[in-house]
Amino acid sequence: MSETTIIDQPIGGLMEGITDVLNATAVATLSAGEPSWLQERRAEAWSAYERTPMPTTRLEEWRYTNLRKLLKLERLGFDGIALDAATPADEGFELASAPERLRTAMEADREASGHLVEIDGRVVHVDLDAELAAKGVVLTSLRQAVVDHADLLKEHLATNALPASRGKFQALNAALWTNGVFLHVPRGVRLERPVRVTRYLTEGAAGSAFFNRTLILADAASQVSFVDEGLSADFDRQTLFSSGVEVMARDGAQVQYVSLQRMGRGVFHLQQQRTLAGRDSTLDTLNVSLGASVARTDLNAQLLGPGANSDMLGLCFGEEGQHFDHNTSQDHVAPHAKSDLLYKGALDGNARSVFRGIIKVHKGAQQTDAYQTNRNLLLSEHARADSLPNLEIEADDVKCSHGATVGQLDLDHLFYLMSRGLSRTQAERLVVLGFLGEVLSRLPLGGVVEKVTRIIEERLQQG
């Protein structure tokens, strides 16, 4: 069988990625009625998007994810403008009448300090514990925050953490976000239960593009955990879901950010996250990638203050037809900080995963502890995992390590378990759950471990 030779097009023109619906007019329409600082910010972001060429596989960061083949921007619709005007939240959302997948997901979350629900890009519900609200905690839609918390947004939205200058898709999101989440935890306030955000795309979302942003500000000595869960129907047309996530932990704050990606097939999930960890703060992240057809996550963790600590955890479970790409960086700017990354993936069918991680220790960031581990388990001979760990160290007094493995299910493991009476399926399930469970056990956040374990169990049972 011969393969058609694909001749690489010359690196696209500067206007690459601009379509009939994703264009400057869309930005202008979206900006109408917004404060001028935001209009300017969107316009600047759009111009950065226009200036930045579409990433190709010639770039190290996109080597194994070929956007030419995988992303069809020109076919996407964009209804965001019409959908979510600056309407404030709550349109009488009833959990009982919500789509089943959304309802099941939310019913499993018993404990919460507050909820925000977004359906097809519209924020339809927000609630927050009254005591916390009285202490000054703010949980609201981003649109509403533009009105109510203009100063904070002006200072922090797409500026310090995730500015448009960080890349093509960061710019696209900063220009075209239609809504999202704003969470502000004032100094010293501690939230015992997580804040839960649930986003859902209905069947009607097929073929459209969605852009949302999340801005989390945790002031000094505050504490909060945030679980961001994304679900959708399955689509027969590519549907784009783009999330920009900015998390800031001020001095001594403790923040946990969890993303639970459970989108349906047909979704191209783009997620750009950046975390800024201040002095003596803890800023941990967990990215769980279970769904979507293509899922690309960029996570840049900035360790900006001495004593900052970031655990960076990731887990993916892929099946036939899924492609995951995790691109992480651990940026040690301040001395005496620690980051510890563990990403694990189990892949079945012809699923593919890419992990590219870099530890960057800047000059002067002495006494850095930085670790990076990526482990992959292939459950089928057609699955594939590529791992590209990297170090870039400009300080001389540091402890750093990185390691990556790609392995298959061990016959001896299976035999051992089967010799105790477990069927092959049960044995595989136990090995896979044990393998991935190590990640979850490092961030035992209420309900997340159980939920993820159950999802993986169910999927292994079907397989």
Add this chain to the structure above:
Amino acid sequence: MSDTPILSIRDLTAKVADEDIDILKGVDLDLFKGEIHAIMGPNGSGKSTLTKVLAGHPGYEVTGGTVTFRGEEILEMEPDERSQAGVFLAFQYPVEIPGVSIANFLRTALQARLDEGDELDLFDFQDDLMARMEMLEMDPTFAERPVNDGFSGGEKKRNEILQMAMLRPTLALMDETDSGLDIDALQVVSKGVNRLHEENPELTILIITHYQRLLNYIKPDRVHVMLDGRIVRSGGPEVALALEAGGYEEYRVADAAEAAEAARGS
């Protein structure tokens, strides 16, 4: 003892799946209900292979012969089916399963033995597990540790006997359970095995070992000597004592003489 052996091996030949030469070259062996047998032999004689073949290790291929367990031909059965039928293999090198606790593992294994729709009684299970761990002088916190992950050699072997105690097999194959054990651990493990045999006198045990040492604690009814894939001598406990004194040389010589004779005859 009944007249029918519980385990009957006839002219069993087997090899490593992707190699050509047989490791087992015609093994014949009968075990009757409740008996304790020991197979001794030097490295590479095929005694560990025999236990793996009996338990159904996918890395080995049976090239001839039969194995009947409780009247049923088991060579076509999957390892889990053999386990459910009552065969247990205590591994020489137990496998580490990171992230899976002993309790979870044993719960799953016991649940798998129940009929569909039946649920394991978790309180009974917990009581049983704690009692068995106490018998084997294991710390209760062990139950929550991942299976064999980071265990010492002795801890791994105790864990094998713990599993044997929990799964209640009718036939236990113990592959060099004594290797890597200090004398204290050896005594604890042997005591555990003897206790299980007392509780269930019908428990049949096949012990694979290099050394007489273990047989001081677990008294065999029959001892077999294995050499180059065959059982070359069978007898009472005195066989083990003779081996301890004289080694395998006489069998090697006898074996060579026999081979020469066979060659002349053909």
